[in-house]
Amino acid sequence: MKAAHQGPLTFAKVQADTGLKTALNKTRAEVIAEISASGLKGRGGAGFPTGVKWNLAAAARADQKYVVCNADEGEPGTFKDRVILLEHADLVLAGMTIGGYAIGATKGILYLRGEYAYLRPHLEDALARRRQQGLLGPGITGTKGFQFDIEMRMGSGAYVCGEETALIESLEGHRGEPRNRPPFPVDTGFFRQPTIVNNVETLAWVTCILAKGAEWFKGFGTDKSAGLKLFSVSGDCARPGVYEFPLGITVTALLKEVGGEGAKAVQIGGASGHCVPASQFGRKIAFEDVSTGGSIIIFGPQRDMLAIAHNFLDFFVEESCGQCTPCRMGNVKLREGVELLEQGKCSMAYLRELCALGETMQLASKCGLGQSSPNAFLSIVSNFKDEIMGRTAAGSSVR
Amino acid sequence: MVSDNVPQDVGRAPRSQQRQTVAPPQNLESLGARVLCTIDGKEVRVPVGTTILAAARELGIRIPTLCNHDDLCVAGVCRVCVVEVEGQRTLQAACAYPVTQPTKVWTHTRKVRQARRHIIDLLLADHYGECYACSRNNNCELQSLAKEYGVDFFRFGHPEKPRYEIDRSSHSVVRDMNKCVLCRRCIRTCIDLQEVGVLEAIHRGHDTKVATFLDKPLAQVVCINCGQCINRCPTGALRANDPTDDVWAAIDDPTKHVVMQTAPSPRAAIGECFGQPAGKAFTFELNTALRHCGFDKVFDTNFTADLTIIEEGTELIIRLYKALVQKDKSVALPQFTSCSPGWVKYIEHFYPQYLPNVSSAKSPQQMFGALIKTYYAKLQGIDPKNIVSVALMPCSAKKFECNRPEMCDSGYKDVDYGLTTRELGKMISEAGIDLPAMPKSDFDDVFGTATGSGVIFGATGGVMESALRCVIELVTGKKVENFYEHAEILPVRGFEGVRYVEIPITAVGPVPDLVKHLVPDWNWLKGATLKVGVCHGTANAKKVMEDIKAGGKFSECHFIEFMACPGGCLGGGGQPIPTTPAIRAARAKAIYSEDRAYTVRKSHENPVIQHIYKEFLTDGPCGHVSHKLLHTHYTARGKYIP
Numbered sequence A: 001m002k003a004a005h006q007g008p009l010t011f012a013k014v015q016a017d018t019g020l021k022t023a024l025n026k027t028r029a030e031v032i033a034e035i036s037a038s039g040l041k042g043r044g045g046a047g048f049p050t051g052v053k054w055n056l057a058a059a060a061r062a063d064q065k066y067v068v069c070n071a072d073e074g075e076p077g078t079f080k081d082r083v084i085l086l087e088h089a090d091l092v093l094a095g096m097t098i099g100g101y102a103i104g105a106t107k108g109i110l111y112l113r114g115e116y117a118y119l120r121p122h123l124e125d126a127l128a129r130r131r132q133q134g135l136l137g138p139g140i141t142g143t144k145g146f147q148f149d150i151e152m153r154m155g156s157g158a159y160v161c162g163e164e165t166a167l168i169e170s171l172e173g174h175r176g177e178p179r180n181r182p183p184f185p186v187d188t189g190f191f192r193q194p195t196i197v198n199n200v201e202t203l204a205w206v207t208c209i210l211a212k213g214a215e216w217f218k219g220f221g222t223d224k225s226a227g228l229k230l231f232s233v234s235g236d237c238a239r240p241g242v243y244e245f246p247l248g249i250t251v252t253a254l255l256k257e258v259g260g261e262g263a264k265a266v267q268i269g270g271a272s273g274h275c276v277p278a279s280q281f282g283r284k285i286a287f288e289d290v291s292t293g294g295s296i297i298i299f300g301p302q303r304d305m306l307a308i309a310h311n312f313l314d315f316f317v318e319e320s321c322g323q324c325t326p327c328r329m330g331n332v333k334l335r336e337g338v339e340l341l342e343q344g345k346c347s348m349a350y351l352r353e354l355c356a357l358g359e360t361m362q363l364a365s366k367c368g369l370g371q372s373s374p375n376a377f378l379s380i381v382s383n384f385k386d387e388i389m390g391r392t393a394a395g396s397s398v399r
Numbered sequence B: 001m002v003s004d005n006v007p008q009d010v011g012r013a014p015r016s017q018q019r020q021t022v023a024p025p026q027n028l029e030s031l032g033a034r035v036l037c038t039i040d041g042k043e044v045r046v047p048v049g050t051t052i053l054a055a056a057r058e059l060g061i062r063i064p065t066l067c068n069h070d071d072l073c074v075a076g077v078c079r080v081c082v083v084e085v086e087g088q089r090t091l092q093a094a095c096a097y098p099v100t101q102p103t104k105v106w107t108h109t110r111k112v113r114q115a116r117r118h119i120i121d122l123l124l125a126d127h128y129g130e131c132y133a134c135s136r137n138n139n140c141e142l143q144s145l146a147k148e149y150g151v152d153f154f155r156f157g158h159p160e161k162p163r164y165e166i167d168r169s170s171h172s173v174v175r176d177m178n179k180c181v182l183c184r185r186c187i188r189t190c191i192d193l194q195e196v197g198v199l200e201a202i203h204r205g206h207d208t209k210v211a212t213f214l215d216k217p218l219a220q221v222v223c224i225n226c227g228q229c230i231n232r233c234p235t236g237a238l239r240a241n242d243p244t245d246d247v248w249a250a251i252d253d254p255t256k257h258v259v260m261q262t263a264p265s266p267r268a269a270i271g272e273c274f275g276q277p278a279g280k281a282f283t284f285e286l287n288t289a290l291r292h293c294g295f296d297k298v299f300d301t302n303f304t305a306d307l308t309i310i311e312e313g314t315e316l317i318i319r320l321y322k323a324l325v326q327k328d329k330s331v332a333l334p335q336f337t338s339c340s341p342g343w344v345k346y347i348e349h350f351y352p353q354y355l356p357n358v359s360s361a362k363s364p365q366q367m368f369g370a371l372i373k374t375y376y377a378k379l380q381g382i383d384p385k386n387i388v389s390v391a392l393m394p395c396s397a398k399k400f401e402c403n404r405p406e407m408c409d410s411g412y413k414d415v416d417y418g419l420t421t422r423e424l425g426k427m428i429s430e431a432g433i434d435l436p437a438m439p440k441s442d443f444d445d446v447f448g449t450a451t452g453s454g455v456i457f458g459a460t461g462g463v464m465e466s467a468l469r470c471v472i473e474l475v476t477g478k479k480v481e482n483f484y485e486h487a488e489i490l491p492v493r494g495f496e497g498v499r500y501v502e503i504p505i506t507a508v509g510p511v512p513d514l515v516k517h518l519v520p521d522w523n524w525l526k527g528a529t530l531k532v533g534v535c536h537g538t539a540n541a542k543k544v545m546e547d548i549k550a551g552g553k554f555s556e557c558h559f560i561e562f563m564a565c566p567g568g569c570l571g572g573g574g575q576p577i578p579t580t581p582a583i584r585a586a587r588a589k590a591i592y593s594e595d596r597a598y599t600v601r602k603s604h605e606n607p608v609i610q611h612i613y614k615e616f617l618t619d620g621p622c623g624h625v626s627h628k629l630l631h632t633h634y635t636a637r638g639k640y641i642p
């Protein structure tokens, strides 16, 4: 499979080994300092500063620590991790090894999305090759006292298992359900040991940053959102695919690159992200404005926004782990509300109640799934009120 | 001498449902090991890692909860207890949020009130059934929350149709998942408190459901019937299998002679059903109330508790004699108690290879059942087929026990119905009786007044203490009071999960008549040390069993008391709801003070027991007659049920 992008990704121009060797020639503290200096923030969606995360794990006192690569890529509309794993697996595996060195872990686990099972042989080959080359296992590249190996584990198709604590539960053999936080995995993670969980892309950038330097990375992006980022672009555009842009790119600029001009709205951040209407296309895609783990879904003028909300809510009703009340029941009620809207039977008062319910879900749910599940509904209701109100039972607008 | 041989405690509940221990921050010293928590402007210093909920309780600030339970690990799933924490974008569950640095909390801001109200409305939107037609009406935590938060309409609707069939397969526990609010207390009770692990959540999202293995009926899985899940269910989703209609029908039938036996634990707790604080026994008021209800005779289960001690104690002496003197290697030791039917089912499922260790003596309930339809029937000239034998028990497993096919040694079902404390409380209310206001009256004759030994069966360690009182006197020929003040063998008392006690036998006396036909003398016990163990809750039973398997010190014990329920019978699955460690401690106090009030406190001194061995069980303890009526056998069930 070939990623559809304009020219090669930066990843294609970086030697994984260079990154790893540079790291191993530094002290652990220096590696983390380099990552911190680069301003790298998590590419999995939450955007937590990677250097801070690693520092916490490095400071935790424990005999055994773990590095987990989150390759569960379940967010609707993202497929960039798949491309990275297929074409640049070595960058990711090197990134995990660097992480292990930095925090003092000897074990890495790559948690691969169940639907990506076909990537498994390819990744097992890469692991075997790296072991052979002395890039995994005892005494990596001749470094005394540093050993690190990576094991692969398969997910089974639950979206929530991408949430880091649910992922860890799943790794431990339990039902994939998010834990109470705090404590965070950096403190109490896999089998209660300090664990860093990082996205595939984050780990690949780690290797690039070690290879090319923090300054190089900081040269891209904005003050608060440094660096480059991969985007999975799909929907109503001429050239869907995986793209690399610096963070801070405006929606308009992105649409132009992918041939999506004339869009009515863009869903940024997948089902759990925000629906940005055309009037706000000047906004920046960055952690300080509209943030995303990489999913960009473009909606052309012919799309029915209510159908879109319905579709996303179907997803959350299905994928909520069912643990906590706001998410388990809230999504059902929001979807029922959309159905009422579709039939033109939802009163303004009830719609306001549902929006308040959405706020409750954002505030009171146990994990990020429930906290972000009302986002699409709320942004569609506030940006497309005219379109979604006043429908008749047949589903068409009375206006 | 008490020791706590508890191997490292590893909870089995998924960590998603636990609050994990938090490593104290490294600047802890400067914080003085305690951190400042400011809740609604009130300040308290709490140890690092204390939850906001615990800190609020210390300040006397109420934060509502639902999935939280004092006996269980933290889940943080219902979200009813959310509060605002300064610096946090989202609301935090007070039950799960550990205070590790100075923290400011607000418990009733707009966001918090809105969230709680919504959460309660959402729970009600998925809770089928009407409060007035529910076994938990007026004792339901969801109902109380709805009241507390002023719910006066169903904001997000209310289900009109049930989604699930009610599982009535079990003799003990009825599961109505339509009323389940997914707080998962039952799951945590089963897997963490009891380490049985019958229940787990299945499916996702709105389809999530608490289920058994493969969603089988409860009667077809390894449920031990302890009913601990019932005691912790906040709603009416779990309840005991209630036979009160059948009992009323028997009372109403003039051809039936309805006999009731009451166990000590329900008597120490039934007051709670009538608004009384825990810790006051209503034994004699209850006798009057039962007669008012229409029971023909009321007996004290303690009588057969005394009998159990004699039979089980004799069995132990026989086993020890065979093993120690006759060097018979086939004798299974340590001997395990058999009076807790939850424990019996537990060992049948999980350690069937150890069934030979379980005393063959029936439980007091079943011994009484067998005597009522034989000895008593003959004495009174009543046809046993017209006797309906009812037992008031603190226990849901007793319902299963009385329905075991082997429990028909009288030629009839030895015990027809087991009633829980809650069910009898309901019958008494239905009869218009205010129990605490009843005058006192005694038990009916024939079986007379039992001893204090029977009473303490209700608390963990009680069976062991009774047995020791008896064995010490029989073997030494001296009063127990010579060794233990007030005959209270304190080392076996208490609430530690697992206890190990050694009792040295320094001197022996003559062999008393009761067991003369079994042993010629006691010399073989002189200088020996009796090693006994006590545990309660099957999680602790598991620890003891694993220790025995590994050849640890419990494998060298002579006698071990096992109780399925935390706290023993007083914490049984048929007891009034709620249950907490404090409530169980109060009930234990009631039981021990009742023991003190008895004049006869050792089973073998009970004159009626002595009489019955002369008149009826003529070949003595563990003799032929007693074997037929008072002993039983067990079924190796294993963990996998086809």
Ligand SMILES: Cc1cc2nc3c(=O)[nH]c(=O)nc-3n(C[C@H](O)[C@H](O)[C@H](O)COP(=O)(O)O)c2cc1C
Binding pocket: A041, A042, A043, A044, A045, A046, A047, A048, A050, A070, A071, A072, A073, A074, A075, A159, A160, A161, A162, A163, A164, A165, A197, A198, A199, A200, A202, A203, A367, A368, A369
């Ligand atoms: C419901 C849910 C699903 C998630 N799915 C993924 C995922 O598929 N891949 C991923 O990398 N992060 C996912 N995350 C984010 C992770 O919890 C975590 O923040 C991330 O793996 C951290 O890595 P990073 O800091 O490198 O981004 C998900 C979060 C939530 C709440």
Ligand code: SF4
Binding pocket: A160, A177, A178, A319, A320, A321, A322, A323, A324, A325, A327, A328, A365, A366, A367, A368, A369, A370, A371
């Ligand atoms: S928010 Fe949803 S997915 Fe997350 S714990 Fe609650 S029910 Fe599970």
